[in-house]
Amino acid sequence: MVRRMLRRERPDALLPHVTVLAIRAELPTVADDVVATIIREVPAYEDAFGGPMGETIRTAVQIALGGFLSLISDRTGPDALAPQSSAVDGAYQLGRGEARSGRTSDALLSAYRIGARVSWQHLSTQAVAQGIEPATIASFAELVFAYIDELSAASVAGHRDESATEVRIRQRMLERLGRHLVTGAPEATVLASAERAEWSLPTTLTVVVAPDAQVGTLLQSLRRALPVPDLPDLEGAALILVPDVHGKRRATVLRAVAGRDCLVGPARPWQEVRASYDRVMRARELGLVGDTETHLPRLVLTADDGALADLRARVLAPLDDVRPATAAKLRETLRAWLLHQGRREEVAAALFVHPQTIRYRMGQVRELFGEALEDPETVLALTIALGVEESSG
Incomplete structure (x- = not known):
């Protein structure tokens, strides 16, 4: 973007080589000021920039601004795109690193805004000291902020891509943990998988x-x-x-x-x-x-279908010689009788028949089953057999 602006829109913003050298000599100071201001104004970076990370950012600021100065020097040649490309790549990797560190893209953009402001204060001061015309400085300012916008966009893209990658990786880890749990993997395997997925059991x-x-x-x-x-x-x-x-x-x-x-x-x-x-x-x-x-x-x-079938065949055997239609009615009546504990009115209401019908049918049932209906074990077996028959139907 900056290279295009130089060619088509702001060719007047190219700076004399001597001015570029003077500004370049200030880059270590600029980098120190940028880092100090970010630490002071962005809480997320207060601790992060205190150690090696601070030195890394200082170096990154110098490389980025150095690439920009190479781009706008009046000695710009056909290879001037290389410093810009390197800076953009570095900004992209910076964004990925910030995502891995757990800092948000908002914090990253805040740091860029501060970096742009502080950098411009230093760069413009040096440009004025070198006698650069106001019109050129105005064009120079536009290029500075366009360049930093380009770097910040690359960092945000890196942050977004890394975040998406981390989400995918963690999702796969969570899915693997779920499979370990369901398949009954050894406890040590589950614990290790949960730790990798950062998921407390x-x-x-x-x-x-x-x-x-x-x-x-x-x-x-x-x-x-x-x-x-x-x-x-x-x-x-x-x-x-x-x-x-x-x-x-x-x-x-x-x-x-x-x-x-x-x-x-x-x-x-x-x-x-x-x-x-x-x-x-x-x-x-x-x-x-x-x-x-x-x-x-x-x-x-229904936990053991074979056992259930055998149970039904055994306890309902007295109905085997009864006509199918009659046997069905007697099974229905016996089931309701057992569930309602012999309360004839409730049985009749449940089956939508007259209580006398229930009396008649239960008389048939007693003839068929005899004294077995007084045996608790038989009653339990009949309740199981007829209960499953009803739910299956």
Whole structure:
């Protein structure tokens, strides 16, 4: 930009070589003044510039201004772009370093504004002392500030690129940590991964499985949630680990997932988060949604499908010789009878039939099952078998 201005807009701003030499001799003083003023006026740099970093910045100021002086000397040749290019590259790297140091781009821009002001005070004083005409000094001023704007823009670009890179790297580290937790990696591996990701391990973790389209929104509303993408068992969905939403705080995550076709597992100590994952995956296999805590009976009763089938076949065997339509009505009636503890009016209301119908059907059931209906173990087995039958239907 400055080179273009010199060629097309401000060719009158070129300074005599002797003036450039005089200004160049002042650069160490300029650099010292710039650093001192930045330390005084920008709190973020108060400690940073006190040691080696201060000397690095002094050198950078001298290199940057030296490149500028080479550019505007009336002895400018075809290679004058090299000092400017070197200064711009240095400014870009400075921005990256500031991002790594944790300082903001606002602090960096403040430092540049101070540097521009202090530098111009020194440069203009020397230019006047060398007898430069006011018109030339005005053009010179425009070039100085354009040059520093170019450097500051390069530093901001470096800061932005480094920040984006750090975000991507940390995101990958967090995802790796999430996979270690879910796959049950050794505790030492998890601890090392958490330290690298700068993520303090919580007391508990809760697994949430959400459709891919909902993940971004949920991560914004669930504080410190860990995404675990690309798990082979979750086609079209992603897993999120939510820290410390146990007890009364569980309502937080349930509100966040409401209406989003998600599954929420139980809270578990972070070392046992695999148990939360397994429960969610089991609920997903059954086509359930929402809070797995509300599906516990179904999850428990279907934990061993083979055992359940055997149980149903055994305890419901007295209905095997009954016509299918009649057997279905008797199963329905027996289930309601067990759930309502034999209260005929409530059973009738639940099935939308007359109480006399319930009396008749239960008479048939007693004939078929006999004294087994008085046996607590049989009653428990029937309750399990018929409860699962109803929920499966």
